[in-house]
Amino acid sequence: xxxxxxxPLATLMAAAVALGVVSCSKDTQTSAPAAGSTASxxxxxxxxxITMEATRADHLGCYGNPQAQTPALxxxxxxxxxxxxxxxxxxxxxxxxxxxxxxxxxxxxRLRGNTGYFFANTTLAEHLKKQGYATAASVGARxxxxxxxxxxxxxxxxxxxxxxxxxxxxxxxxxxxxxGMKGRPFFLWVQLDDPRAPYEPPSDYRTRFANRxxxxxxxxxxxxxxxxxxxxxxxxxxxxxxxxxxxDHGESLGEHGEETHGLxxxxxxxxxxxIMRYPPRITAATKFDGLVxxxxxxxxxxxxxxxxxxxxAQGESCAAQLLGQNVPGRDAxxxxxxMGTQAYGWVPLHALRTQDEKFIDxxxxxxxxxxxxxxxxINLVATxxxxxxxxxxxxxxxxxxxxxxxxxxxxxxxxxxxxxxxAKGVVAAHNLxxxxxxxxxxxxxxxxxxMLHQALARDPGNPAVASLLAALRSGVSPTSSAxxxxxxxxxxxxxxxxxxxxxxxxxxxxxxxxxxxPKSAEAHYALxxxxxxxxxxxxxxxxxxxxxxxxxxxxxxxxxxxxxLDKANRRPEALAAFTSALEASPDHADALFNxxxxxxxxxxxxxxxxxxxxxxxxxxDYPAVKFLEAHVCIAENNAAGAKEALADFLALPNTDPxxxxxxxxxxxxxxx
Numbered sequence: 115x116x117x118x119x120x121x122p123l124a125t126l127m128a129a130a131v132a133l134g135v136v137s138c139s140k141d142t143q144t145s146a147p148a149a150g151s152t153a154s155x156x157x158x159x160x161x162x163x164i165t166m167e168a169t170r171a172d173h174l175g176c177y178g179n180p181q182a183q184t185p186a187l188x189x190x191x192x193x194x195x196x197x198x199x200x201x202x203x204x205x206x207x208x209x210x211x212x213x214x215x216x217x218x219x220x221x222x223x224r225l226r227g228n229t230g231y232f233f234a235n236t237t238l239a240e241h242l243k244k245q246g247y248a249t250a251a252s253v254g255a256r257x258x259x260x261x262x263x264x265x266x267x268x269x270x271x272x273x274x275x276x277x278x279x280x281x282x283x284x285x286x287x288x289x290x291x292x293x294g295m296k297g298r299p300f301f302l303w304v305q306l307d308d309p310r311a312p313y314e315p316p317s318d319y320r321t322r323f324a325n326r327x328x329x330x331x332x333x334x335x336x337x338x339x340x341x342x343x344x345x346x347x348x349x350x351x352x353x354x355x356x357x358x359x360x361x362d363h364g365e366s367l368g369e370h371g372e373e374t375h376g377l378x379x380x381x382x383x384x385x386x387x388x389i390m391r392y393p394p395r396i397t398a399a400t401k402f403d404g405l406v407x408x409x410x411x412x413x414x415x416x417x418x419x420x421x422x423x424x425x426x427a428q429g430e431s432c433a434a435q436l437l438g439q440n441v442p443g444r445d446a447x448x449x450x451x452x453m454g455t456q457a458y459g460w461v462p463l464h465a466l467r468t469q470d471e472k473f474i475d476x477x478x479x480x481x482x483x484x485x486x487x488x489x490x491x492i493n494l495v496a497t498x499x500x501x502x503x504x505x506x507x508x509x510x511x512x513x514x515x516x517x518x519x520x521x522x523x524x525x526x527x528x529x530x531x532x533x534x535x536x537a538k539g540v541v542a543a544h545n546l547x548x549x550x551x552x553x554x555x556x557x558x559x560x561x562x563x564x565m566l567h568q569a570l571a572r573d574p575g576n577p578a579v580a581s582l583l584a585a586l587r588s589g590v591s592p593t594s595s596a597x598x599x600x601x602x603x604x605x606x607x608x609x610x611x612x613x614x615x616x617x618x619x620x621x622x623x624x625x626x627x628x629x630x631x632p633k634s635a636e637a638h639y640a641l642x643x644x645x646x647x648x649x650x651x652x653x654x655x656x657x658x659x660x661x662x663x664x665x666x667x668x669x670x671x672x673x674x675x676x677x678x679l680d681k682a683n684r685r686p687e688a689l690a691a692f693t694s695a696l697e698a699s700p701d702h703a704d705a706l707f708n709x710x711x712x713x714x715x716x717x718x719x720x721x722x723x724x725x726x727x728x729x730x731x732x733x734x735d736y737p738a739v740k741f742l743e744a745h746v747c748i749a750e751n752n753a754a755g756a757k758e759a760l761a762d763f764l765a766l767p768n769t770d771p772x773x774x775x776x777x778x779x780x781x782x783x784x785x786x
Contacts, residue, residue, distance in 0.1 A: 152271060155394030158299035160355035163238075163411075164348070165211060165303070166335060167255060168310045168375055169202070169361035171387040172334050180324075183333040186340035187389060189360055192240070194357070194391030195400035201467065202363045202449050203408045205375045205383035207255055207449075209263070210362040211305070214238070215264070217427025219411040220450060221518035224667065225262075227456045228376075229605050231636055233261040234669050234699055237643035238412045239267030239301060241424055243735070248300040250291035254279045254307030260477065269305075270294075272376055278307045281338040281567040289345045295309050296349065304342065307461060308335050310372045311364070312552065313620065328367065353393050356418060360411070361386040369489070369540040374548065376453040378473050378488045378537065379465040384449055392418060396435065404435050404443040405469055428517070448513050455539040456631075457578050458544070461534050462527050464519070466510050475527050477536040481506065543573035550582065557585055578631060604630065605637060612644060620644050651682045669699035676708055685712055703733040710742060719749045737766070741777055753784050 167409035176180040176191035177198075203213045208228045209220040216223050225231040239249045251265070253273045258264050265271035272287045273279075273603045289303045295302070308315070313327035315334045323330030339359070346352040361649045364383045366372035375383040388406060390396055395418055407416075411430030416423055417433035434441045447467050454460035464475045472490065474480040479502045481494040495502055508680045537544070550562035566583040570576060608623030624641035630632060642657030658675035662668055676691035689712050696707035710725035726746050729739050740763035747755035764774065 117312050139560050141546070142398050153547045155181065155392065156299075156354050157396075157420070158247070159392065160299055160351060161242070161301045161415060161419065162342075163214075163301070163303045163415070164339065164353055164357070164359040165214060165305050166309055166332075166343075166359070166361045166387075167207065167305075168363060168365040169332060169335075169387060170364040170367075170382065170402070171361075171385050173221075173329055174387050176389070177387060182329065183720040184336040186343055187387070189550075190343070190357060190359060191389045191399075193393070193398050194396050195402050196388060197402045197404075197406050198388075199403060199469065200360065200362070200386050200388035200406045201381075201384050201408070202386050202451065203449050204411045205363045205377070205379065205449075205451055206453060207257060207362045211258060211264070213429075214360070214362070214409045214411045215303075217409050217424050217429040219409055219428055219448060219517040222428060224253050224665070226450070226452050228257055228453075232670065234263055234266075234702060236424060236426060237263070237266045237703060238424070239303070241267070241412075241416070242301045242421070243267045245421055246299065247392045248295040248298045249302075250288075250295060250300070251303040252284045252291060253303075253305040254281065254284045255305060256307075258305060273352060278310075281306045281308045281335050285338045285341050286638075288342055291351065292345055292351075294703075296351075306335050306338070311365075316392055328365065331541045347585065356390065356392040356415065358411075358415065359390075360388045360408075362408075365658070371536075371545075373545045375542060377451060377544055379449050379451055379463050379472075381472075381484065381488065381626075384465070390418075390436075400436070400438055402432070404432055405447055405467070406432055406444065407447040410444065427522050446509070446513065448517050450519075454535075454544070456605035457541075457547075458573070458576050459534060460537050460540065461529075462523055463537065464510060464514060464524070464527055466506070466513050472501075473510065474509065475524075476538070477528060478538065479506070540573040540576075543569040543576055543579065546572070546577075547582070550579075554582075554586075562586060581630075605640070608637075608640060608644075611642070617644050617648050621648070633664050633670065638664060639671045639674065642671075642678070646674070646678050651678055654678045655682070666694075667698045669695045669702045669705060671695075672698060673702060673705045673708065676705070680708070680712065685716070688712060689716075701728075701732040703729060703736050706732070707736065707738060707742060710746070714742075714745055717749075719746065722746050737769075738773065740766070744777070744780065748784070756784055 125432040126785055171177045173179055173182055174184045175188040176184070176196050190546070201209045204210050204220055206228050208225045208231060212223045212225040212233055213219060216235045218235055220226045223233045223235050225233050232299060243249050249268045250270045251268045251272065253271070256274060256276070256278050258273065259275065260271040260273055270291060284304060288302060291302055309328065309331040311529065313331050315323065315327060315330040318326065319334045324649055336383065337757070346355060348389060356580040363375055364385055365375050366378065366382045368380040370378055370380050372378050376668040407429060409427070410432055411429065413427050413429045413431035414423055414433050416743035417431040430444050435443050445468070449465040451463045455462045461476060466473050467484070470483065470485040472482045472484055479495050479539065481501060482490040482492065483494060484490070511524065546565045550565040550569070553559065553562040553565070563583065563586050566579050566586070569579045604623045608620045608627060611620035611623055621641060621644045624637050624644060627637040628641065633636065638661035639655045642654045642661060645657060646654035655675060655678050658671055658678060662675065665671065672691050672695035676688040676695065679688035679691055689709065692705045692709035692712065695702050699705070706725050706729040708727065710722045713722040713725065726743055729745070733739065740759045744756040744763065747759060760777050761779050763769070
């Protein structure tokens with residue numbers, strides 16, 4: 115057995131989660147820069163966070179790759195710190211990015227796949243905005259849609275709904291955003307989508323990297339980043355800005371049989387680059403060998419900036435260690451993959467790693483010595499199976515409870531059935547499905563059918579493969595699996611139709627998604643929204659109740675249910691729904707506003723004031739909060755307070771014309 119710790123691996127992680135604190139919580143006290151101190155940098159340093167799609171650490175020069183052409187990132191590492199053991203929480207974009215921006219594990223922010231999810235947790239952007247920061251994002255990935263929660267807290271969120279944006283466009287917009295925020299402390303998030311399959315760098319890079327197109331994508335991305343760094347230098351901002359570059363996950367490139375990413379939990383897809391440059395605090399050419407997870411990003415950055423912590427974050431700040439303090443570091447890091455479960459019905463996978471070991475929990479458990487076997491090819495369970503039952507699985511159980519994974523999911527990973535397969539045995543079916551899907555998207559459906567037949571031969575009854583094949587046989591000729599019968603496809607189709615205002619067909623698509631996965635809280639929620647817009651209050655309420663039954667922590671579902679019930683004049687039930695939303699997410703802005711409104715209508719002024727004060731504290735920039743405050747002040751016989759609140763509300767830009775007219779009329783009534 116390779117593990118040498120005398121206590122369960124997850125103890126420190128569980129404590130951090132349970133207490134809502136970070137293991138190095140004193141970072142914000144002992145390492146915070148003094149206001150105005152030139153030795154520690156400005157009191158509110160700028161932050162540029164760069165996240166790159168599917169970028170392996172071992173494909174950068176600073177991580178020891180002599181063939182890499184990444185001079186911009188290599189220089190960033192020479193002038194700052196690079197982390198040798200940075201790991202993602204999941205090998206997928208949405209869950210990993212959400213963890214970076216919130217400091218929460220996927221079971222807590224609930225983005226556990228790339229489709230069918232949204233989140234309402236406090237983001238780094240929201241937190242910094244409260245500290246007086248200007249905020250902007252320039253995003254390349256189409257799936258990182260702002261209305262999924264990623265735009266929360268950003269003054270501007272530049273994205274594309276139709277197709278991924280190239281690195282050149284993303285950096286152009288990022289440079290313009292920088293110019294617009296000059297003069298204020300700022301937070302800029304730059305998300306680059308180019309290093310992803312299919313690997314198609316610009317023509318000159320295709321020539322230079324003819325046999326290494328993935329490396330060409332990374333070199334192209336690096337060249338675009340140099341333009342951003344040049345702008346920071348030209349603006350005199352570089353040394354007052356904490357610049358961070360990382361990836362959401364890596365890329366398998368065929369290792370362990372996986373062609374891209376998303377399915378497995380090996381380091382090929384979990385180990386990511388992490389580089390930080392901030393001259394006032396970080397010594398140049400620092401190599402940090404401590405274990406760091408994606409959930410640690412926000413806590414660490416805030417500690418380095420000397421700013422208040424995200425109180426709900428589950429991650430651990432490593433700032434004190436990075437700055438040379440003798441404090442304990444992260445004990446273990448958790449990661450998960452539900453892609454096989456959601457797409458094909460296979461078993462879920464969970465992983466727990468320490469500095470030099472990794473345990474992957476599944477029907478065939480895996481244990482690797484990462485120091486001696488970095489490629490994870492020698493499964494030590496074969497020689498020491500007792501370590502699984504005596505140490506690793508108890509530690510995994512503790513970690514799963516700590517991050518919020520419920521028991522059925524954990525046990526499913528250990529009990530395969532004919533339908534719930536172990537992904538290791540059927541990865542070829544996954545690769546064939548992805549190739550077929552890409553062929554359809556490229557307008558080559560005739561090439562897709564043979565690949566789908568091969569996939570079914572390897573995994574008979576695979577629902578995603580069977581539904582896509584059926585669509586092709588019917589002559590539908592879908593442009594991608596989004597027009598076929600997969601859950602993800604129907605979900606995406608429903609969202610696209612909803613965005614276009616085609617409510618009847620959107621409802622059909624969401625019902626088709628529910629036929630594939632009847633317990634999907636997100637699909638019930640989406641269908642409930644569509645039915646509400648169609649005026650079917652009864653149907654909407656039924657779908658929204660199904661959503662919150664499937665996921666009682668879905669604050670958005672409870673809030674929407676409350677809205678539907680309120681419109682149906684079922685106010686006691688609506689009030690209970692808003693209360694449930696706030697039990698799931700105590701700072702939920704809409705639920706606070708909606709409950710306060712109902713409390714006020716019910717002459718419960720004390721409770722309305724309580725919720726209003728909470729809303730003012732947590733979301734002072736909430737669009738209608740001052741309008742609500744005016745009504746509460748009137749109920750309290752505080753005409754002066756009402757006038758002041760109305761004046762503040764009317765001074766806001768882009769106010770809803772109807773609410774503005776109502777506020778003006780109210781001001782006249784009370785003599786304003």
